[in-house]
Amino acid sequence: MKMVVCVKQVPGTHDAKIDPETKRIVREGIKAVMNPFDTYAVEEAVKIKEKSGGEVIVMTMGPPRAETVLREAISVGADAGILLSGRAFGGSDTWATSYALAKAIEKIGGVDLVLCGKQAIDGDTAQVGPGIAAQLGWAQATYVMEIPESNNGVITTRRMHEDGWDLCEITLPAVLTVVKDINQPRVPTLKGRLAAQKLDIPVWSPEDIGADEELIGLNGSPTRVVKTNPPPPRGAETLVLNGSPSESAGTLVRELRRRGLL
Amino acid sequence: MIANTDEARTGYRNVWVVAEVLGGQIQKVTYELLGAARSLANDRACEVWCVVMGHGLDGQIEPLFHGGADVVLAVDEPRFAEFVDEDMASVLVRFVDTHKPEIVLCGATTRGRALIPRVAVAANCGLTADCTGLSIDPENGDLLQTRPAFGGNIMATIRCSNHRPQMATVRPRVMNALPADTGRTGRVIREQLLESEKSTLKKVVEIFQDTENAINLADARFIIAGGRGVKGPEGFQLLKRLAERVNGAVGASRAAVDSGWVPYNHQVGQTGQTVQAMVYVACGISGQIQHLVGMQSCDYIIAIDKDPDTPLMQLADVAIVGDLFEVLPEIVREIPRT
Ligand SMILES: Cc1cc2nc3c(=O)[nH]c(=O)nc-3n(C[C@H](O)[C@H](O)[C@H](O)COP(=O)(O)OP(=O)(O)OC[C@H]3O[C@@H](n4cnc5c(N)ncnc54)[C@H](O)[C@@H]3O)c2cc1C
Ligand SMILES: Nc1ncnc2c1ncn2[C@@H]1O[C@H](COP(=O)(O)O)[C@@H](O)[C@H]1O
Numbered sequence: 084m085k086m087v088v089c090v091k092q093v094p095g096t097h098d099a100k101i102d103p104e105t106k107r108i109v110r111e112g113i114k115a116v117m118n119p120f121d122t123y124a125v126e127e128a129v130k131i132k133e134k135s136g137g138e139v140i141v142m143t144m145g146p147p148r149a150e151t152v153l154r155e156a157i158s159v160g161a162d163a164g165i166l167l168s169g170r171a172f173g174g175s176d177t178w179a180t181s182y183a184l185a186k187a188i189e190k191i192g193g194v195d196l197v198l199c200g201k202q203a204i205d206g207d208t209a210q211v212g213p214g215i216a217a218q219l220g221w222a223q224a225t226y227v228m229e230i231p232e233s234n235n236g237v238i239t240t241r242r243m244h245e246d247g248w249d250l251c252e253i254t255l256p257a258v259l260t261v262v263k264d265i266n267q268p269r270v271p272t273l274k275g276r277l278a279a280q281k282l283d284i285p286v287w288s289p290e291d292i293g294a295d296e297e298l299i300g301l302n303g304s305p306t307r308v309v310k311t312n313p314p315p316p317r318g319a320e321t322l323v324l325n326g327s328p329s330e331s332a333g334t335l336v337r338e339l340r341r342r343g344l345l
Numbered sequence: 346m347i348a349n350t351d352e353a354r355t356g357y358r359n360v361w362v363v364a365e366v367l368g369g370q371i372q373k374v375t376y377e378l379l380g381a382a383r384s385l386a387n388d389r390a391c392e393v394w395c396v397v398m399g400h401g402l403d404g405q406i407e408p409l410f411h412g413g414a415d416v417v418l419a420v421d422e423p424r425f426a427e428f429v430d431e432d433m434a435s436v437l438v439r440f441v442d443t444h445k446p447e448i449v450l451c452g453a454t455t456r457g458r459a460l461i462p463r464v465a466v467a468a469n470c471g472l473t474a475d476c477t478g479l480s481i482d483p484e485n486g487d488l489l490q491t492r493p494a495f496g497g498n499i500m501a502t503i504r505c506s507n508h509r510p511q512m513a514t515v516r517p518r519v520m521n522a523l524p525a526d527t528g529r530t531g532r533v534i535r536e537q538l539l540e541s542e543k544s545t546l547k548k549v550v551e552i553f554q555d556t557e558n559a560i561n562l563a564d565a566r567f568i569i570a571g572g573r574g575v576k577g578p579e580g581f582q583l584l585k586r587l588a589e590r591v592n593g594a595v596g597a598s599r600a601a602v603d604s605g606w607v608p609y610n611h612q613v614g615q616t617g618q619t620v621q622a623m624v625y626v627a628c629g630i631s632g633q634i635q636h637l638v639g640m641q642s643c644d645y646i647i648a649i650d651k652d653p654d655t656p657l658m659q660l661a662d663v664a665i666v667g668d669l670f671e672v673l674p675e676i677v678r679e680i681p682r683t
Contacts (some may be wrong), residue, residue, distance in 0.1 A: 087644055094495075115381065119616050155361075177474075181466060202640075204615050205495055206476035210462040213430070222431055222546035225459040228609070242428075243610060245561045246367060246456045250430065250551040257546070263616045264609040289488035305471030305508040312500045314642065321659065327668035332675030337645065344593070344624050344645060345680065 084137035084233065086128045086196045087188055089215070090121040090156055090271050092149040104105035117152040120200025123261050126268040128198050129160035138162050140191060144183055145174055150284055158271035158279035165191070169288040174301035177206070181214025186292040188219065188322045196238065197258040201226055220230055222257040228264040346469055348509040354486075356445055357509040359394050360386045362414070363437065363451040363461070364366075366399035368554065369426070371409065373564060374452035379413035381479055382450055383523060385488070386415075388481040389447065395416055396440060406533055415532070417443075422538045428456055429474035429548035434463035435468050435542040441468050446510045448455035448488050450479075453514035454563065460534040465512050471505030472512040477519045477621070477642075488513070497642045499618075516621055517563045558614055562613065567593025568622040568643070570613055573600040574629015574650065574669060581607055583673045584628060589682050596620065596640075598630045614639035628669045632657025649673070 095116035117125075128139045141156040143149045144167035153164030162199075167187055175183065188194050202209035211299070216223035229241040229246065236255045241248050243262055271279070289299055297303060324331040327334070339345040348354045360382040365372040375395070382393045395414040397405065402421045409417050420436060441449065441464065449464075451457040453475045465472035478491030482504070488511040490503045505511045562568060570590045571581055581595065590593050590656040613620055615635040625643035630636060632648070632655050640646070641660065648661035649669045659663040665672055 109426060151383075151608075153580045176471070177462065178466060178471065179471075194405045194472050206474075207494060207619065209458045210465075210472060211460055212475055213462035214466050217434070217463040222544070223459065223463070224547075225430075226455050243456075244428075245554040245563060245610075249549050249553070252550055262609070263612075305505045306473060306503050307506065308501050309489075310502045311494075312502075314497055314500050317641075317646075317660070317662070321661055322663045323653065323658075323666065324663065325653070328667055328671040328675045331665045331667060331672055332679050335665065335674045335676060336679040339624070339645075340643065 084131060084135060084195045085193050085196050086131065086137060086139050086198060087191060088121070088124050088128045088141045088156065088161065088198045089184055089211070090101045090141060090143050090152050091200070092116070092143065092145050092152045093118045094137055115151075117155050118200050118203045119233045120202060120261065120263065122150075122263050122268045123263055124198040125156045125159060125161060125199050126266045127230065127261055128196075130266065131196075131230070132160070135234060140165060142167065142184065142187060144168070144175070144180060146288070154279040154282070154285055155271075156175045158275040159269055160275065164282065164284045166284055166286045166339055167292070168286050171296060171300045172303060175299060176304035176306045177208050177210035178305055179299050179303035181211050181218050182303060183289075183292065183294055184211070185215050185218035186294050187287060188215070190287070190292050195236075195255045198254075199258065199260045199265065200333045201260050201262045203222055209260065212258055216258035219256070219258070223259070224251055224253055224257065224259045227259045230259075230265070231278055235326070275343045297344070346509060347507060349507040354509055355448040359392045359444070359446050360389065360448045361394045361396060361446040361447065361450065361510070363457070364395055364397040364399075364409070365452045365454055365457060366397060366402075366425075368444060369399055370406050371397070372452070373522070374454065374517040375409070376412040376449045377517065377520040378452065379409065380523045381515065381520035382448075383413040385448060385479060385481055389486060389502035391447065392416055394444075394446065396437065398422070398425050398436060400424075406529075407526065410529045411527050411618045412532040413523050413529075416534060417531060418534045418537060419538060420536050425541065427552065429544075429547055429549065430456075430463060431544045431546055432538060432542055434467065435458055435544070436536070436538055437464045438467045439539075439542070440536070441510060447642070451512075451514050453516045457514050461512060461514055468510070470508040470510055470512055470515070473503045474514050475619075476513045476515045479513065479515070484667070487511070493642060494633030497638060518621060518623075522658040532664045551605075562594050562596055562611070562618050562620045564632045565594035565620075566623045567595055567626070568596045568613070568620055568624070568628060568640075569628065570598065570640070571601055571607075571624045571628045572598035572630030573604070575601060575606065576629075578606045580670070583670070586625070587677050589674055590677055590682065593622075593624075596625075598636050627657050627661070628673065630657055631655040632660060
């Protein structure tokens with residue numbers, strides 16, 4: 084099975100703090116990491132490879148430094164990495180991103196399965212996975228929490244929904260997006276780390292993937308962010324209740340009633 | 346489609362809502378979207394259409410008119426008893442091509458967020474995810490779409506001036522449904538899934554609906570969430586009691602989920618769900634940033650913790666300093682059964 088995992092570099096929040104004044108995340112000095120959901124996509128691909136053979140290629144579209152997430156994925160079992168990079172890709176929204184990734188998947192050729200994270204934690208859109216499937220005209224399964232079976236060109240997926248789940252048999256090639264429940268990502272071994280250091284990572288430009296200039300980057304992005312604002316401020320001061328449990332409960336319930344919340 | 350001239354844009358008209366149908370039932374979010382669509386349609390002096398794809402829809406259409414629809418475009422199809430996103434997307438793309446709506450809204454649910462990106466790609470138009478605010482720019486009639494990004498730390502306003510239709514998914518519980526107007530009625534257009542739109546790529550072989558533990562966090566007005574401080578599955582029974590009392594849902598921090606005390610679909614936060622409840626009660630959750638980004642947009646936040654200095658106690662509207670095992674039963678006692 085030939086698999087491509089799409090991974091994205093996002094600002095990490097491990098060490099982030101809340102500014103006590105503005106109550107907003109302090110972003111200064113935060114390093115970039117692999118989108119957490121994508122770590123599960125990588126692990127799942129590596130597991131499928133271990134079980135039924137095949138190849139795992141990780142791919143990201145981003146600036147040159149995004150290469151580090153590819154090496155991270157290689158250190159836990161991916162076989163190769165591809166970086167889509169070039170000024171013309173800049174400013175891509177989810178339409179243009181899914182177009183570029185799909186073009187690269189076509190260029191790789193013979194791909195059976197594409198895995199993505201459920202969503203990227205910076206944009207939070209969850210649109211790129213289904214977008215790639217649509218660009219390629221392939222089947223899709225989103226919010227996948229389990230892959231009970233994968234063989235003979237058919238894959239079985241358990242999709243998580245708000246109200247339960249469903250089990251689908253999907254004819255390959257297909258695009259899946261995965262949630263955290265699906266597995267427990269492994270930590271890299273020393274050997275994995277060394278392999279990741281050594282491997283050459285090709286950089287593909289828009290021309291390399293035969294992308295239409297009008298469909299990538301800002302040109303190819305129908306959406307425009309016209310402004311950003313801080314979120315509406317949270318209500319006034321914190322009401323601290325440190326009396327007895329019954330006093331606190333009483334005050335809380337009165338407060339909820341006063342606000343019409345109960 | 347590209348529509349970068351006024352002339353091209355005037356070819357697109359009406360506000361559409363794609364209904365969320367579950368087991369043959371239209372879900373609440375659909376009515377919320379109809380409410381939002383109604384007000385956008387008033388600004389644009391156009392109609393509200395509701396597209397319903399499901400099976401066994403008898404009796405489900407009339408209420409959509411009461412909720413604000415002028416036209417219902419219905420596909421009652423056995424195959425749509427299941428969520429076959431590929432086929433549903435194909436049908437929607439055809440409808441969009443034929444009827445040329447100006448705006449298409451859909452719930453930001455697991456189903457909506459799987460379906461609409463496929464349509465947006467095929468229809469070559471912009472799509473804004475997870476909107477919390479929608480309005481019309483009086484200057485040029487564009488849809489202004491506001492959404493939280495970076496886990497609610499900034500609000501971004503997005504427009505798609507040069508493409509039509511303008512598509513958005515909207516979070517449940519953010520827009521308001523209109524009071525049902527039983528005097529309203531409208532036009533029904535019945536459509537079918539074409540043979541050419543039936544893909545053989547996906548077969549849904551089993552469906553599990555967890556009605557007992559229906560946790561629908563996205564839909565809940567009240568969320569009672571627990572963390573490591575809840576100490577085990579028994580502690581979560583306490584939270585469940587309060588949730589039942591206020592007709593709410595149970596949420597959890599990752600620490601509680603990773604300990605196996607509650608299933609993953611309860612997890613709130615960066616690697617779980619983003620929620621926007623009216624009231625969020627955090628019990629024994631310290632409020633690390635990965636948790637906060639999933640719940641800080643809730644309207645009213647209550648934290649119960651022994652430690653008054655945790656990030657969540659700082660962020661909360663009400664911080665109750667105390668042992669959750671003592672405080673929770675008292676709260677349950679204060680709220681009479683309904
Ligand atoms: C990549 C990544 C993604 C993550 N994603 C998520 C996510 O989606 N969601 C999430 O929640 N976390 C997430 N986390 C984990 C997050 O960083 C925290 O570890 C987690 O939220 C802590 O859970 P907690 O608050 O329940 O536990 P703790 O931090 O241990 O807090 C427990 C609290 O309970 C209080 N307490 C204990 N006993 C009692 C009692 N009897 N009465 C009252 N209070 C009591 C304690 O004072 C403490 O404040 C993520 C982490 C990483 C690295
Ligand atoms: N620039 C990118 N490069 C590679 N993969 C991406 C990129 N952007 C998004 N993805 C993939 O698409 C998923 C969903 O992202 P999003 O739609 O932005 O929330 C991510 O988890 C990644 O798997």
